[in-house]
Amino acid sequence: MNDKASFPIVGIGASAGGVEALEGLFRTLPADSGMAFVVVTHLAPQHESLLADIIGRCTPTPARQAVDGDLVEPDHIYTLQSGTLLTIEGGRLRVRPDNAAHRDRNPIDLFLNSLASDRGERAVGIILSGSGSDGTLGVKAIKERGGFTIAQGHDGIHRHDGMPNSAIATGVVDLVAPVETMAATLVDYTRTATPLGDLTSEKEVREDARLEAARRSITTILRNQVGHDFRGYKHNTFLRRVQRRMQALRLTDIDSYVGYLREDRTEAAALFRDLLIGVTTFFRDGETFQALEELVIPHLFAGKSTGDAVRVWVPGCATGEEVYSIAMLLSEYAESLHSVPKIQVFATDIDEHALEVARTGRYPASLVRDVPADRLKRHFIEDGTSYVVRKEVRDLCIFSAHSLVRDPPFSRIDLISCRNLLIYLGVELQDQVIPMFHYALRPSSYLFLGVAETIGQHQALFVPIDKKHRLFRRQDTASVTIPFALAEHGGRSVRGGAETPRSIQSNAANLRGHVEARVLERFAPAHIVVNQNGEVVYYSANTGKYLQAPPGAPNRQLLAMARKGLRLDLRGAVHEAMQTHKPVTRKHLAVEVDDRVQVLDLTIEPFDREGEAFFLVLFSDVGRPSPPEEIYGKESQWGQDPVVVEQLERELRDTKERLQSTIEEYETSLEELKSANEELISVNEELQSTNEELETAKEETQSVNEELHAVNIELNSKVEELDQSNNDLQNLFNSTQIGIVFLDRCLLIRSFTPAVTRIFNLIASDRGRPLTDIVSHLDQLDLDHDLGQALAGTEPVEKAVRSRDGTKHYIMRILPYRNARNDLEGLLLTFVDVTSLKEAEEQQRQLIGELDHRVKNMLAVVIALAQQTLKTIAKAPECTAFLGRLQAVASTYDLLTRDRWGNIPLNDIVLNEAKPYAGSEGRFVVEGPAVQLRPKAALALGMVIHELVTNAVKYGALSVAEGRVVVTWEIGEKDADAALLVHWRETDGPVLSPPSHHGFGSKLITQQIRYELRGDATVDYRPTGLEATFTVPIAQLRSDDDAPDFPESAR
Amino acid sequence: MTAKRLDGCRIVIVEDELLIAMMLEEILQDAGATIVGMAGCVADALALIEREDFDAAVLDARLDDERVTAIADALEAGAKPFVFHSGYGPEHLPSRHRHRPLLRKPSNPAAIVRMLYAAIG
Secondary structure: OOHHOOOOOEEEEEEEOHHHHHHHHHHHHOOOOOOEEEEEEOHHHHHHHHHHHHHHHHOOOOEEEEEOEEEOOEEEEEEEOOOOOEEEEEEEEEEEOOOOOOOOOOHHHHHHHHHHHHHHHHHHHHHHHOOOOOOOOOOOOOOOOOEEEEEEEEOOOOOOOHHHHHHOOOOOOEEEEEEHHHHHHHHHHHHOOOOOOOOOOOOOOOHHHHHHHHHHHHHHHHHHHHHHOOOOOOHHHHHHHHHHHHHHOOOOOOHHHHHHHHHHHHHHHHHHHHHHOOOOOOOOOOOHHHHHHHHHHHHHOOOOOOOOEEEEEEEOOOOOHHHHHHHHHHHHHHHHOOOOOEEEHHHHHHOHHHHHHHHOOEEEEHHHHOOOOHHHHHHHHEOOOEEEHHHHHOOOOEEEEOOOOOOOOOEEEEEEEEEEHHEEEEHHHHOOOOOHHHHHHEEEEEEEEEOOOOOOOOOOOOEEEEEEOOOOEEOOOOOOOHHHHHHHHOOOOOOOOOOOOOHHHHHHHHHHHHHHHHHHHHHHHEEEEEEOOOOEEOOOOOOOOEEEEOOOOOOOOOOHHEEOOHHHHHHHHHHHHHHHHOOOOEEEEEEEOOOOEEEEEEEEEEEEHHHHHHEEEEEEEEEEEEHHHHHHHHHHHOOOOHHHHHHHHHHHHHHHHHHHHHHHHHHHHHHHHHHHHHHHHHHHHHHHHHHHHHHHHHHHHHHHHHHHHHHHHHHHHHHHHHHHHHHHHHHHHHOOOEEEEEEEEEEEEEEEHHHHHHOOOOOOOOOOOOOOOOEEEEEEOOOOHHHHHHHOOOOOOOEEEEEEEOEEEEEEEEEEEEEEOEEEEEEEEEEEEEEHHHHHHHHHHHHHHHHHHHHHHHHHHHHHHHHHOOOHOOOOHHHHHHHHHHHHHHHHHHHHOOOOOOEEEHHHHHHHHOOOOOOOOOOOOEEEOOOOOOOHHHHHHHHHHHHHHHHHHHHHHHHOOOOEEEEEEEEEEEEOOOEEEEEEEOOOOOOOOOOOOOOOOHHHHHHHHHHHHHHHHEEEEEEEEEEEEEEHHHHHHHOOOOOOOOOOOHO | OOOOOOOOOEEEEOOOOOOHOOOOOHHHHHHEEEEEEEEHHHHHHHHHHHHHOEEEEEOOOEOEEOOOOOHHHHHHHOOOEEEEEEOOOOHOOHHOOOOEEEEEOOOHHHHHHHHHHHHHO
């Protein structure tokens, strides 16, 4: 089937949901598939380690984890070890640890890339279920090297669309299929790997008659169906793409493929797209771009100022990565200049789909991975998982559909970057395209080709400035025949057609030609060829005897050159031959050569060549030249009668003289005619050059037109985008309940949403009026002041406002309106309706008030109940204590409700308890800094103070008239934390002894603070009076959430 | 009543109001139980649960603005039965513990004893 070294290796990438897909794929795989499989996944480590087992259970083919240095063998499955990255080199797997810090982990891309370079056409890439875009770059690389690519389609198995869809979107996937059929497809693929045989040699391909016939049929079908001519493409490259399509369709016979292509219209489109594989990346071959940046780009801008333009043409731009790369370089350089010329990058391709992608300028993160970080930040905007080329760069590029072969070229271009397009074109097309580039370029401008491309035989047109990076400069001295021939003749070369037969014949007829030339030179009579105008176009050897150069300007007129004695007969004979178009012969003519006379026969034979009439003039000598007496002597013997002779001689003399004068007259008029003719010729030449100029102007107009067309298309698509955004915005405006007014810098209304008309009496025609002129329904609004403040300050203004009738409440915000450059361009007012919030707040306040009231009522009821119930024992000490405690709780509660359960001053609490017992001034001293207590702390302290006061009144200082109580407090420390210390000191009371047992009251005093406020209490029964100290941590005094939960101004 | 006395039961009280805690202490002591400890905040309560050996707990649903979820979790982890004693309705209990018995404040002493007895089983 295949020799061992070239079995296919299938790289399989999978992520989320991939285990099911892998099971589905391997379940149908036969044991002798002849392929090796390498599975790269993103699965969690525990899954990855089990993966080999899981796969092993589905198929007889052995599966195991890849180990560094493994030689990949057919009929084996290798899986990725968790935490490692896998590549392949020379048929061996390389495993290295995955550095977790690496920013984006794309193990599938990594492996498929190495597989593509290692296996080339024998690489297969499969993308299964998974989210994200890993694998996309990998299949691109495989496709570029001629490998086979498959993505998982919709099938019974649930799949995550991200990875397969990202791969399919690039257009390089050969086949989208459910996993169950993949194994069968792969087996067919290996069996039919080369249905067309070995296509490596262009020459052999050209000579295979069957392939050639099929190729012709396919190009014809393509030309008819998609309108593009691929006849000029390299035959082997072309057929390889065809072969790839045949594999995808599982066809083994090229004729059946031709039939299929004829039947199925979509196949033509599929083949077309395959032929146009535009695999480009950003800054492809980084060094090359560096060379471009250093060697060429500065020259493009040299000597140009604001009014000029730098024009770049990128034919075959595919999805635009190359275009944007160049545009980025240009814009980077332009930023360093004082006066920046206009930059135009014309990007053309025949693939409309690719252009669509290019125009959007949105690329998945995996595609921009090779862009250096600084450029990425400078020229791209990150948008979710993809990157969008910034508008500044996109605006430099104009994308349009244009065929390098069919359409007239652009003109006055400074740089043409045509990389990796020529490799797809055959020699003939290349020979037409390169002169066309020469035409399109301005003098001394640049051509940039792909690494594998050359300018072929056109060294005269371009000189290399960097051979390695394929940078060329236009040679201005060379002139090119009009290159548009290829446009008008649909790619057929007239010149090429004429050359081929000549070169074939030259070899075979070499000897014969040589012999003939020799015979002509040695034995043939002297001869010349003249054209219809009597001008000599060809001389044989030895014509000097009959012709001689006339005086004056060089001249090719046969009659002017003819020697004396020959001219008359020659003129007559030539004239006759021209008239009759028949051979003419004149015998026994005499011509004087160096005092001797040569007798000769003259033959003139007309012939046609390529529609033009020519005349062969043969001079055949009769005998050798002799002295004139011999010739003329012979003649004198003819006349015997002297009288007659004399008469005849006289007549002859007269006739000769007349003839001579006629000839002279004739020659004069001939001269005149000639000069008239020359004038006509020069006029004609002028006309011709004018015509040529017009022709060039026409071509230029055509290119300008083409450009305009491209710009127009670009504009149209932008207008559509704008319309769309406008619609979105309009719908947003109409649907939003938030009132928004846009003001410009002069505070004139620019735009507003319908919701705002409930606040301001705005109608559409108010646009352009100052907002402050508009009547508003708002109460106490100083718009002038607020707007001024917003314009001056950097902080947005925020305010609660309400309508004049008090029914509506709004939060008004005034924000700066900034443009893309962050300049202030006006203000933005928003009004958010908070009426319902406000109402809810009011309701809540009322509820709390009601609740407070009810609780106080309830306490009053409890006190009344107690008093009534305990009336009979009202004087009992327990009863007084009980009622007193109830009263104390009620009065602290009263204090709390007064302040709406906010914080209350400690001072108030102490005085509240002491008030009823403090008979005269000075008996009860309260002193301390202002301290606020939260409700719980207030209730607890209140209760303690109440017990202390009750005790003092019963047994302590307040039980006698002289007794005094001093309550002081300060902020001190407890266990290194800030704490409130409250001191109670009784003096001048009765002598005190510690109580014999601790009742409920003293339990409250000692434990309340400790238990509820995590504080401390010490009570000292001194003989001089009771002294107590209470320590409460500061943290327990104030509640943390006492900040208002609504803006102060909104209250 | 004699059948429901909590003789020998060791009980923990978690309650932020000292007065109520004292009341509970008295009621439960009257029913024969031993009060192992009282706590008024989450930190104290967790320390108490960790430290003491006991049979059941009475747990207020809110301690001075602190949630008692952590305490209920700790009790559950130690497989200690407990009852909630709160002025709030069941909707304010920690959602995982809503199935626990809830005694609404103000409560009567017999109900407290009965419910704890039932909880201990």
